[in-house]
Structures are given as structure tokens and as C-alpha cells.
Amino acid sequence: MLSVKRFVTNMFAENTYVVSDSLTHEAAVIDAGMLFDDEWQEFDAYIADNRLKVTHLLNTHLHIDHLFGNDRVCSQYGVVIEASAADEPLLKRCQQQAAMFGIKRQLPDMKIGKELHDGDEIALGASSLRVIATPGHSLGGLSFYSKTDQMLFTGDTLFRCGIGRTDLPGGNYSTLIHSIIERLLVLPDDTIVYPGHDAPSTIGEERRFNPYL
Numbered sequence: 001m002l003s004v005k006r007f008v009t010n011m012f013a014e015n016t017y018v019v020s021d022s023l024t025h026e027a028a029v030i031d032a033g034m035l036f037d038d039e040w041q042e043f044d045a046y047i048a049d050n051r052l053k054v055t056h057l058l059n060t061h062l063h064i065d066h067l068f069g070n071d072r073v074c075s076q077y078g079v080v081i082e083a084s085a086a087d088e089p090l091l092k093r094c095q096q097q098a099a100m101f102g103i104k105r106q107l108p109d110m111k112i113g114k115e116l117h118d119g120d121e122i123a124l125g126a127s128s129l130r131v132i133a134t135p136g137h138s139l140g141g142l143s144f145y146s147k148t149d150q151m152l153f154t155g156d157t158l159f160r161c162g163i164g165r166t167d168l169p170g171g172n173y174s175t176l177i178h179s180i181i182e183r184l185l186v187l188p189d190d191t192i193v194y195p196g197h198d199a200p201s202t203i204g205e206e207r208r209f210n211p212y213l
Contacts, residue, residue: 004018010039068107
């Protein structure tokens with residue numbers, strides 16, 4: 001069984017998730033947005049207090065607000081960045097991304113350590129997360145789905161009563177809508193949606209109430 005802990009991080013109120021197996025304590029970090037000291041203290045304390053072993057660092061996409069903490073998670077917990085190769089250009093331009101939003105902090109050079117592809121299974125103890133390609137917000141947008149635990153991590157593809165913006169590099173509105181309708185809304189209604197910003201929802205709620213769909 002998987003447990004989920006949400007941390008709201010950085011100036012963009014980005015959701016960083018720690019998904020862990022209750023038996024083995026193996027954990028995946030999804031979209032490490034930690035930037036400030038208090039965010040790191042809360043994150044590190046949760047990992048230590050729950051005796052978690054971080055085995056994966058997953059990225060739904062590689063816009064700046066979702067990767068501030070990537071380098072430190074890699075060095076501190078011995079993992080590599082796992083993401084779609086289609087988003088590698090965003091990672092290479094992370095300093096330029098930061099400058100777009102007036103962020104002057106120097107960011108380290110980062111690279112994808114493991115490329116993820118549609119249909120890949122990411123093991124977490126007895127459970128797993130399946131990779132679903134959901135481009136549109138970015139070229140390499142991914143979602144992570146556990147059928148057994150009825151949970152879906154959508155990054156900035158699908159929000160509670162909202163969808164991701166498509167005016168950033170790699171964005172395409174038609175592609176995004178196709179990804180949501182053809183790849184996500186086909187999942188069971190009771191699937192919990194954990195988005196990259198704001199509160200969780202369910203597939204059923206979004207199918208019925210999302211005004212963009």
C-alpha cells in the first residue's frame with residue numbers, strides 16, 4: 001500500500017510529493033520543488049521520521065518550479081533525475097527559466113539520469129507507478145498512475161477544475177486536451193488526482209465539473 005505526503009513549496013506554491021510503500025519504506029519523490037531552508041527541514045524530517053529510503057526522483061515535467069530541489073535530492077539521497085528526454089532542453093535552460101520569473105539564484109547544472117517512457121513501471125516495494133505520457137503543458141509531460149492504490153500524479157497537466165497553461169516553451173493546447181481526455185479521463189472515477197499545484201481531486205470530479213473539458 002502506498003502513502004502520499006504533499007509539501008507545498010517555493011514561491012509558486014508547487015506540490016512536491018513523497019510516495020512511499022508502507023512495508024518496505026521505499027519512497028519516490030515527485031517534482032522536488034524545495035527551495036527555502038524551512039522547506040528542506042520539513043522534507044528531510046519527514047524522510048527521517050518515517051525511516052524512508054528514497055529510491056526514485058521523478059519529474060512530471062521540467063519547468064523551473066518543479067525542479068528546484070532536484071540537485072540536492074540527488075546528492076543527499078543517492079538517486080538520479082528520472083524524466084522524459086523530450087524535456088531535456090528545459091533542464092538545460094533552467095537558469096534562463098529562472099531569469100524569466102526574476103529569480104536570481106544560481107542553479108546547478110543538471111541532467112536526466114534515467115529516461116522515462118510511456119508504459120514504464122516504477123517499482124515501490126510491492127506497488128508500482130505506471131508512466132503515462134501526457135504532453136501538452138510541456139513536450140515531455142508525464143503522469144504517474146497506481147491502479148492498485150487508485151492515485152494519479154498529473155503535474156501541471158490536470159488540476160482541480162483546471163488545466164495546465166500552454167504558453168510556455170513546449171506547450172500546445174490541442175495536445176494537452178488530447179492527453180487529458182484520451183489518457184487520463186479514461187481512468188476510473190475514484191482515482192485520486194494529485195496535481196502539481198492546488199488541492200487533490202478525482203477523475204470523476206474532473207470529468208463532471210472541469211469547465212475546460
